[in-house]
Amino acid sequence: MDKFPQVGQIVKVLRGKDEDSYAVVISIIDERFVMIVDGDKRRFDSPKKKNVLHLELQPVISSEVVNSLLESGRVTNTKLRYVIQKFAHAKGE
Template identity: 45%
Template sequence: MDVTDAERRPRPGQVVRVLRGREAGRYAVVIDEDPPHFVLLVDGDKRKFGDAKKKNIKHIQPTNYIAREVTESLQKEGRVSNAKIRYVLNQYLLRLEQKKGE
């Protein structure tokens, strides 16, 4: 991924899959950008909102799913609850499992 390509950068509220590091294979939600090479990730469980993981965008795989609830909450309140993050990830994973089953 070319880090200068702005339209391909993960956006706040987008679900991503972690490819490298201790949390490889897990899914997380982007809550903020730290240009030019990093984003802040949370999963609502191990990585809570107050303790977000700073991750290089080369080490994540963005999905096509952007959680509208998370994006709206970040814009209005500047934060999002850990319960909402967990709910969004669970809904995404359920959709993923349903697609595999078809």
């Protein structure tokens, strides 16, 4: 897996008040920062700017999120919650 995050990739937050939760990368600002959302506390309309050093990249890129962003430029919060829930469930958490 690339050490650089990609749009649609699921990440685990290692620092901050959302520590130990999962989120999805929805945009990349530069090589140090990305915007993440979880569809719950962090909704699509108010993404969190995160330093990539504070994220643990998961080996999963959600095609549903990527396709949705390509088609409409946005992702519903329901879809984000579903994708994260499905991922956490598959990991057995």
